Amino acid sequence: xxxxxxxxxKPIGPKCNLRCTYCFxxxxxxxxxxxxxxxxxxxxxxxxxxxxxxxxxxxxxxFTWQGGEPTLLGLxxxxxxxxxxxxxxxxxxxxxxxxTNGTLLDDAWCExxxxxxxxxxxxxxxxxxxHDAYRLDARGGPTHAEVMRAxxxxxxxxxxxxxLTVVNRVNSAKPLDVYRFLKEASSRFMQFIPLVEPTxxxxxxxxxxxxxxxxxxxxxxxxxxxxxxxVGRVFxxxxxxALGIWYGLPSATCVFAETCGRxxxxxxxxxxxxxxxxxxxxxxxxxxxxxxxxxxxxxxxxRAFGEAKRDALPACCxxxxxxxxxxxxxxxNRVAGEPGLNYLCPSYKLFFRHIAPQxxxxxxxxxxxxxxxxxxxxxxxxALLRGRARGCPSSSGKRSSARSRRRGR
Numbered sequence: 001x002x003x004x005x006x007x008x009x010k011p012i013g014p015k016c017n018l019r020c021t022y023c024f025x026x027x028x029x030x031x032x033x034x035x036x037x038x039x040x041x042x043x044x045x046x047x048x049x050x051x052x053x054x055x056x057x058x059x060x061x062x063f064t065w066q067g068g069e070p071t072l073l074g075l076x077x078x079x080x081x082x083x084x085x086x087x088x089x090x091x092x093x094x095x096x097x098x099x100t101n102g103t104l105l106d107d108a109w110c111e112x113x114x115x116x117x118x119x120x121x122x123x124x125x126x127x128x129x130x131h132d133a134y135r136l137d138a139r140g141g142p143t144h145a146e147v148m149r150a151x152x153x154x155x156x157x158x159x160x161x162x163x164l165t166v167v168n169r170v171n172s173a174k175p176l177d178v179y180r181f182l183k184e185a186s187s188r189f190m191q192f193i194p195l196v197e198p199t200x201x202x203x204x205x206x207x208x209x210x211x212x213x214x215x216x217x218x219x220x221x222x223x224x225x226x227x228x229x230x231v232g233r234v235f236x237x238x239x240x241x242a243l244g245i246w247y248g249l250p251s252a253t254c255v256f257a258e259t260c261g262r263x264x265x266x267x268x269x270x271x272x273x274x275x276x277x278x279x280x281x282x283x284x285x286x287x288x289x290x291x292x293x294x295x296x297x298x299x300x301x302x303r304a305f306g307e308a309k310r311d312a313l314p315a316c317c318x319x320x321x322x323x324x325x326x327x328x329x330x331x332x333n334r335v336a337g338e339p340g341l342n343y344l345c346p347s348y349k350l351f352f353r354h355i356a357p358q359x360x361x362x363x364x365x366x367x368x369x370x371x372x373x374x375x376x377x378x379x380x381x382x383a384l385l386r387g388r389a390r391g392c393p394s395s396s397g398k399r400s401s402a403r404s405r406r407r408g409r
Contacts, residue, residue, distance in 0.1 A: 011040035011073055025067070065097070117160070163189070270289045
C-alpha cells in the first residue's frame, strides 16, 4: 500500500465558463488536441474512485474536484460520482470537496452539496473593484455579483464553504479591504494564494503577478488584525499552518513542506501528472485506467520530483533563519533568477519573521493546554512573551476541527 497521497481530480479538464486573466489552466487543452468530449467517462470515474479507496491508508477517503470549472459537468455527473463512492466505500468515511467560481450554482446544486456534505471552495478575490480586476466572464465582463449570489445560496442552504483568494498586483495593495470584506461575507476559513505567473518567454512575470514583497506585506497586515481580534473565530490557512510548524508539527500544506510530490493531478481521461502546477508532458506519470494508481504514485521520477524541492535549494535558503517554516515554498514560484530561489523570498522572510513572537506564544499556550485565542488577552500575551504564562486552561476560542483543504483555484 502506498504512502498517503492526494489526487486532485479535474473531471472536465481545463474547460471553464470564465476567462480570468491570470488563469494558468485554460491553456492545458493543448495537451489534448482534437479533444471534443471534455468529461470524465464512467470508466475513468469508477477506476479513480475504486483505486483511491483501495489505496487509502486510513478510515477517511478524500475526493477533491477542480477544473477548469467542474460544475460545467452538471449535477448528474456528481450524483453519479457520489453513488460510485458509496458503492466502493466499504465502511470508509467519504469526504468530498469542490472548488468553483460559483456562477453556475443554484438551489438544486446547493441542496445536493448540503445533503452530501461537500466542502465548497468559492473563488473570490475581495470586493467588486478588486475581484473584477482579473476575474472576468467569457465576454470580458465582471463576475463579482454572480459570485456573491452563489455565496448567498451556500449560506441559505447551510453548505460548508471556504473562500479562496488569488493575491495579485491589484488586491495585494488592499489587504484589510479584502480581509474585512470576506469576514463580512461570513467566510471563516480563508486561503490566500499568491499569483506568480511567468511570461511566456520565461524572462519575467506578467503584469498581474503580485510584487515580490507585496504578498508578505499583505499577510502581515491581515495577521496583525487577526491576532488582535479573530484568533479562534477566523481561520486563515497561512496562519494555521505556521502555528502547526511552530508547535513542532510537519507542514499541513505541500508548499511549506521540506519535500513534495504527494499531491498529484488527475485529468479528465485518467492521465496523472506530478502536480496541478506541472501538468506538462515531462511530468506525466501514467494513466490510471492502464496502470495501477498505487504504482503511478510511487514511480521513481515522482519521488525525484518531490525531493528536488529540497535538493535544489540555493545556499542562501539553506542558511536562512526561516527555512524551517518556508522550505523554499512551492517550486513553481522559483523563478527569481538565481536557480532554486523563490520569487516570493522577500515576502516569506518578512512574514515569518514578523509573526514569530506571536507564534511562539500561541505554541506555548497549546503546550499548556490553553487555546491559541487566549493570545488576544493582552496581559496574558505579555506574560507569555516574558516566559511567565499564567492561569488554568481556557475553553474560549478553541481551534476549529472543521475540514480544510490543501489549495484551490
